[in-house]
Structure formats: C-alpha cells, structure tokens
Amino acid sequence: MLKTLKTYFGYTQFRPLQQEIISCILNKKDTLVLMPTGGGKSICYQLPALMMEGTAIVVSPLISLMKDQVESLQANGIAARALNSSNNETENANLRLECAQGKIKLLYISPERLLSEVGFLLRDIKISLFAIDEAHCISQWGHDFRPEYTQLKVLRQQFPQVPIVALTATADKITRQDILRQLAMRDPQIFISSFDRPNLSLEVKRGYQQKEKIRAIVKFIERHPGESGIIYCMSRNGTEKVAELLEEKGFKVAVYHAGLDNLEREKAQDDFINDRVQIVCATIAFGMGIDKSNVRWVIHYNLPKSIESFYQEIGRAGRDGLPSDTLLFYSFGDIVLLSKFAAESKQQDINLEKLNRMQQYAESDICRRRILLNYFGETADHDCGNCDVCRNPPERFDGTIIVQKALSAIARTDQQVGTRTLTDILKGAVTQEIIDKGYDKLKTYGAGRDIPARDWQDYLLQMLNLGYFEVAYNENNHLKITEAGRKVLFGHATAQLVVIKREERTVKPSRKSTRKDVSLQPVIPTLIPAIFEDEDEQLFETLRQLRKQLADQQAIPPYIVLSDKTLHLLASRQPRTLDAFGEISGIGEYKKKKYGKDFIEAIEAYKAENKR
Template identity: 70%
Template sequence: MLHTLKTYFGYDSFRPLQENIINHILTKNDSLVLMPTGGGKSICYQLPALLMEGTAIVVSPLISLMKDQVEALQANGVTAGALNSNNSESENANLRRECLMGKIKLLYVSPEKLLSEVDYLLRDINISLFAIDEAHCISQWGHDFRPEYTQMGILREKFPKIPIIALTATADKITRTDILHQLRLKNPKVFISSFDRPNLSLTVKRGYQEKEKNKTILDFIDKRPNQCGIVYCLSRKTTEKVALNLQKNGIDTAVYHAGLSSEQRDKAQNDFINDRVQVVCATIAFGMGIDKSNVRWVIHYNMPKSIENYYQEIGRAGRDGLESDTMLFYSLSDLILLSKFANDSKQQSINLEKLNRMQQYAEANICRRRILLSYFGETTDKDCGNCDVCKNPPERFDGTIIVQKALSAIARTNEQIGTTLLVDILKGFNNAEVLEKGYDKLKTFGAGRDIPPRDWHDYLLQMLQLGYFEIAYNENNHLRITELGRNILFGKEKATLVIIKREEFVAKSRKKKVIKDFKPEKPDYSNEDEFIFEELRVLRKKLADEQAIPAYIVLSDKVLHLLSSSRPTTIEEFGNISGIGEFKKEKYGKDFVGLIKKLTKESK
C-alpha cells in the first residue's frame, strides 16, 4: 500500500483513517466515509482501485468534477476516464472498448450514465468496487439532494458481491443514516474523520449594509496582498456588482454563475485555478471539486442556506493545511430571502430547519468551531481560539443550574418536546398543550420562572451549540440529550454560559486602497529562493500549456515551494519530494532538475 501511495501520489505516509478505510475496502466490505474538504477522500478509493483487479466505477455528480479528477489521475500515471455527454460518440466508444479490455483502472460516470449502463457495459466488465462520491446528494435530508442519486440502490441488487464505498465531506447524522439505507449497504463500517479544520479562522459580521460590506471586503483583501480568495454571493446580480466593485479598485476578479455560458464559466474557473486572477465572485454553482490548494480565504457576502453548504464552501480555503481566513456577512434581508426560498421549496420543513441552524450559527456568541463540530455530531470541551468569538470573548458565568433545569425538563418528557414547549414548561405557562399532556405536573414545571422567555431561547441556543442536546428534525423537531448533556444533567461536569448582551457592532469606514499586480502569495519556507520559485512556476505553466491541463495538476504550489527550498540536483532527489510520484518523477524530473541546476549555477 505504501509503495503504491508513493509511486502514484508521491506521499510517504497516510493521513488519519485513510489506511484503515483502504484495508476495509480491500476485504471487499461496504463503507461510508466522512472527511472534510481537503481531508484526502479520493485516495480512499483511488488507491484500492490500483491494488484490486478490474475497474473501479466512480459515480460523480458534475462533469467538471470528473474532468479534474481524471486529469489529476492521468498526470500521476493512472489509466482513468470519464464516460459522459461532453465526450464525442467515438471518445465514449473508445473508452468502452478499453474498459472491456481491462485497461481502465478508474471509470468516472454520472448517476444517469451509470443507470443506462447497468445492463450493458457494467455487466460485461470486471468491476473492482463502486465509489459514490458526494454521497450526500442521495439523501432528501442532504443539502444538495439530487433525485437521480436515489436509484443508486440498484447497484447492491445487480452486483451483490462488489464493495460499495460512499464518500462525502458534509453529512449530519440523519443524512448518514439515509445514505446507508438508500444504497442498501451490507454491514457497512462508518468512518468519520474529524470535521475540525483548525487552520481556518471563522468570523461573522452581523447587520452590515451593502456599502459597509464593500468597504470591509476591500479592507480585508488589502491586508492580504497576493492571496487568492472566493467571494460567495446569493444571486447572480450581486455576484456581478461585487466583482465590478473589486475590479474598480484594481483587484483582478472573475465572475462565475449559472447565467453565464459554459465557455465564460470555464474561463473564469481556469483563470482562477491558473492564478491569472486573484479573486472569483461566485454563486454556489462554483467550487465543487475545485482542487486549488492555495485558496487563502473565503468570504460569504450573504448567509448560506445551511451549515452543510457553508462548511463545504469555507472548506475550499486552506486545503494545503496553511493558515486561511473565512468571513460571513449576515443580515435580516438574507434571512427573509432564504426563508422565502425554503418555504417555496419541495422540502419546506427540512430546508427551514437547516436555515434555522445556519441562523443560530450566525447569531452565536460562543465558540463557532464548537457549533460546527456539534452540528456534525462531534463534541469538544475546548474553545478553538481561532474564531471571532474566541478572540473577543464575551463574559461568561456558571450556568450549570440553568442547563440542568432545561435538560431535566427534556428528560422528564421522555424527549418528546421541542424548544417552544420546553420554554412553556420552564416558565410554568398553563397553555392547552402543556395541560393536555400533563406537563404541568412535572417537577420542573415553572422551574425557570425567573428567566424571561427571550433569554430562555438564547440559553437553549447556547446549549444546542455547545452540544448538550440535538434536534431530531425528522421527528417533529424533538430534543434529544447528548452524552455531553447527560454529564451536565447528572452533575459530573459544570456548564458555562454567556451573559446575554443585546447590541450590534457597526462597521467602521476605511480609506480606499488599490491593489495591483496580483502574484499568488507564498508560504514561509525556510531557505526558499524566491527567484527560483518564480522560474519553476514559469516552467510549470509551459509544461501545463503544452498538455492543455491546469498548472496545479503538473505540480502543486506546495511542491514548487519545497523544490525551491531544497533545490534537488538529481532526478532521485526530485522524486523524494512529497507529492511527486514515480510517474511525475520520470516525466518532469529532467526539466525541473535541469532548470534548478542552471539557476543555482548562475547565482554562484
């Protein structure tokens, strides 16, 4: 396994969970893998595909995503292809022929194409495994539900002995359960990597108007010269307005939304990937499968519709593990518009609940990372120190008794109530539902009379975000006490709450500054020669253009930094750099080593 990892991907060791997942697949067992963006999901099925006999079938939702994956694999010397409607008939015919001959190790297909080939191509080839990428698309509870994905259960029926691996970066507990059910996985093992991305800072700005937002964004970019970033907007019109404002201030900016032609979108994406522009302003149509490792920041001009969307989008920053920043603007107008979208959707109750949780995150005054982790079922008893709340901490107090009162009421109703009814019980309100269900007889009835209802809702919001209880929104939004909550309830641990302060922060004005001459920023590598790095970038661009592929597929920025720091003078030394496999060593070693030797000699 390690030999294959080094040969094709250029790495000497696995990331957390990768080795366990690969071993599980090699025993031909089903699995569900949850890893955050940039966590290394693709190697979990790509490497076993190389180790097993036959062709791995990878189901992917977007043609652009398939294209990126296939190009990256081919650049590593792996025989891979994508069967889709963008190909010509002859290209698809050649690909089918190669599959039948056993020459393709990984075949990428859309769910529609998979269904049309189940009784034809797939029946006639030797399949090693099925990988369902972006598996949250299967679930009606997921943030990007796609009806065609729901038919993927046919794979278990048609190919009972072939292992299935479902992978996603964002899925809460209900979505996970639904994925397992829809795919009919047999005794699956669920692998959940930590959702924590400690290199991402988290900041929320509440109540800013357009002018204040624009000033803040310019100031933000001004403090991060030469750093690549993405600005996500809710509408096409806003995307274009924000981009125009940045361009007027001398910032190289591309626009990306569904209203543009495919050529315009491809150009924007390619310009961003190849560092020809510093910023891309985009709707949520942009980003899935973008493997640009040096995105240093992500700004949300508007609030996203769900935490899943938000987490996936901010995850496009800092994929190389280096420090990166995120900023979210949140306003009442966003909430009104998103609520309208949710009410008009086919999944009204689900989308409203997800929006509610996103709103709670935006309004929170406790560690934001704890809220995100709690949402995905991961609890921590420490604040992160890298969000706006941690950096400017609010005043806190020992809220154990308040928390115990609330959790006791939830427990005494057998976890059959929602937040509104819980507050009614704690306040001792004799309304119809309380009396009908006999909740006025509970020991905790009226136990929180001294706290205003508005504050109770705020404290419950804090408790939810701290992970003391969960909301089962597929069961009438009933509250469920977590293990962490039980520790508080039974006096094993204390609970700290935030003192409630109802005030808003207003953005300060700033002087306009112009940023020109965009060059991608470089991390601080010891002993790095900046001139050599720039010359290596020129060579990489030349090699990429010759092959008509993005520059990062030849070698990543991180690899170029390592080369300009260590300056290898033999092809063997070149191959020892992390991220350079055997194929790239043989293909590019002579060019890069030759240039490094020439530049090193000239500098002496």
C-alpha cells in the same frame, strides 16, 4: 499499500483513517466515509482501485468534477477516464473498448449515465468497486438532494458481490443513516474523520451595507496579494455587481452563475483554476467541481442557506492544509430572502430549520469552530483560538445549573419536545399542550421561572451550539441530549455560558451600535507555526513560474503539475538530484520522471545566479 501510495501519489504515510478505510475496501466490505473537504477522501477509493483487479466505477454528480479528478489521476500516470456527455461518440466507443480490455482502472460516470449503462457497459467489464462520491446527494435530509441519486440502489441488486463505498464531506447523523438505507449497504463499516479544519480561520461581520462590504472585502484581499479566492453571492445580479466593483479597484475577477451559457461558465472556471484570474464571484453553482488546492480564502457576501452548504463552500479554501481565511457577511435582508426561498421549497420544514441553524451560527458568541463540529456530531471541549469570537472573547459565567434545568426537563419529557414547549415547561406556562401531556406534573415544571423567556431562548441556543443537545428534524424537531449534555446533567462536567448583552444582539445594528460589533476589531494574524523552514520565497516564485509554463504546455491547471505545498517544500529543501526530488512529499514516480529534470535545473540556475 504504502508502496502504491508513494509510487502514484508521492506520499510516504497515510492521513488519519485512510489506511483502515483502504484495508476495509480491499476486503470487499461496504464502506461509508465521512471526511472534510481536503481530508484525503479520493485516495480512499483511488488507491484500492489500483490494487484490485478490474475497473472501479466512480459515480460523480458534475462533469467539471470528473474532469478535474481524471486530469489529476492521469498526471500521476494512472489510467482514468470519464464517460459523459462532453465526449463525442467516437471517444465513448474507444472508451468502452478500453474498459472491455481491462485497460482502465477508474471510470468516472454521472448517476444518470450509470443507470443507462447498467445492462450494457457494466455487464461487459470486471468491476472492482463502486465509489459514490458526494453521497449526501442521495438523501432528502442532505443539503444538495438529487433525485437521480436515489435510484443507485440498483447497484446492490445487479452487482451483489461488488463493494460499495459512499463518500461525503457534509452529512449529519440523520443524512448518514439515510445514505446507508438508500444504497442498501450490507453490514457497512462507517469511518468518520474529524471535521475540524484548523488551518481555516473563521470570521463573521453582520449588518454591513454594500459600500461597507466592498471596503472590507478590498482590505481583506489586499492581505492576500495574488492569492486565489472565491466570493459567494446569493444572486446572479450580486455576483455581477461585486465583480464589477472589484474590477474597478484593479483586481482580476471572473463571474460564474447559472444564467451564463456553458462556454462562459467553462471559461470562468478555466481562468480561475489556471490562475489567469485571482478571484471568482459566484453563486453556489460554482465550486463542486473544483479541486484547486491553493484557494487561500473564501468570502460569503450573503448568508448561506445551511451549515452544510457553508461548511462545504469554506472547505474549498486551504485544501493543501496551509493557513487560509474565511469571512461571512450577513444582514437582516439575507434572513428575509432565504426564509422566503425555504418556505417556497418542497422541503419547507427541513430547509427553514437548517436556515435557522445557519442564522444561529452567524449570531453566536460561542467559538465558531465548536458550533460547526457539534453540528456534525463531533464534540469539541475547547475553543479554537482561530475565529473572531475566540480572538475577542465575550464575558462568560458558570451556567451549569441553568443547563442542568433545561436538560432535566428534556429528559423528563422522554426527549419529545422542541424549544418552544421546553421554554414553556421551564417558565411554568399554562398552555393546552402542557396540560394535555401532563408536563405541569414534572419535577422541572417552573424550575426556570426566575429567567425571562427570551433569555431562555438565548441560553438554549448556546446549549445547542455547545453540543449539549441536538435537534432531530426527522422527528418534529425534538431535542435529544448528547453525550456531552449527559456529562453536565449528571454533574461530571461544568458548563460556561455567555453573559447576555441585549444591545449587541440585533441582526441589523444602528450606525452607532455597529461600531461595537466585535467583528470590526482588528484581525489578529492566525497563529499557525511556520510549516516550511529555511524557505527561499524568491525561489518559490521562480518555481511557481516554471510550474505555470509546464501546465500551459499540457493545457492543465498548475496545481495538477505540483501542489503549492510541494512547491514550498522544493523551495525549502532545494533538491539537486532526481532521487532527492522524488523524496519530496507529493511527488510520485511518474512526476519524478516527467518533471524532475526541469525543476532541478531551475533550482541550480537560481542558486548559481544568487550565489548560494
């Protein structure tokens, strides 16, 4: 496994869980993999595909995503192809022949195309495994539900012996269970990597008007000279307007939204991944097909519709593990519009609940990374130090008794209530539901009379964000106590809550109160230790130019030639032989032979010119 990893991908060690996942797949076990964007999901199925006999079938939702993956694999000397509508009939005929001859190790295909090929192409080839990428698309509880994914259970019926690997970066507990059921996975092994992306800084600014937003964005981009970034906007019109305003300031910007024709969208994406433009202003239609490892920042011009969407979109920054920044703007107008969209959708209740959680994230005084991790079921017991709340911490107090009262009331109702009923119980309210269900007989009935109802709403939100209970939106939004909550309830841990200060908690502050917004204070630089010792920054720029030339010659994106991280290592270690070049992380045998001579010559020429 390690030999294959080094030969094809240029790495000498696996990331957490990768080795266990690959072993599992090689043993032909069904596997569910949850890893954050940039966590190394693809290698989990690509490497076993290289080691197993036959062709791996990879189900992927977007042509752009397939193109990117196939180009990356081919750049590593791996026989990979995509079967989709962008091919002509001759190309597809040749591809079928290559598959039948066993020449292709990984075949990427859309779910719709796969279903039409079940009785044809798939019957004629030896299949090593099925990899279902973006597997959250199969679940109605997922944030990107696609009905065509729900028919994929036919794979289990038609190919009972072939292992199924489902992979996603964004699935909460309920979505995970749905994926397993929908794909009819047998005794599946489930691997959940940490959702933490410590290299991403998190910041929220609320109540800004358009002019203030643009001013803040320009300042933000100026801190990232020449570095690639994405600005997500809610509407097509918004993308055009923001792009226009930034172009006036001298930035190179592309626009991407569903209102453009295919050629315009392809050009925008192509210009961005090939570094011809620095910024893309886009609706959420953009990015799923992008594996660009050196996106250094992501801005949300408006509030996203769910935490899953937000997490996936910010995840497009810093995929190479280097420090990257994210910024979220939101206003009362965003809430109004998104609530309208959610109310008009087919899954009204779910979408409103998910929007509610997104709003809570944006308004919270709790460490933002803890909220994200808790949402995905990962308990964080300390603040991150790399978000705006941690950099400007609010006043806190020991709220253990308050938390215990709330959790005790949830437990005594057998975890069958939502936040409104819970508040009524704690306040000792007399309502029809309380009387009918006998909640007025509970020991905790009225235990929180001394706290105003609106403060209870605030404290319950803090408890949710701290991960003391979770919302089961597949069970009428009932509250369920988590392991972290049980520790507090039974006195094994204490709970710190934020002191409520009403004047700072409005969604749309007045001019005067806007100045008090903690997010307006100066941004402290991210404190992540230097990763590259003795790096020559000028040499890095020289190597970046060479990478661009080599990429242009092959009509592929520069990051597919070598990642930014690998370039930084080259500028730091300055190898002078082919073997030393091959030792750099991210350089496999194929790239060593293909690019080694060019980069070594560039390093030698630079050193001679600079006499070092």
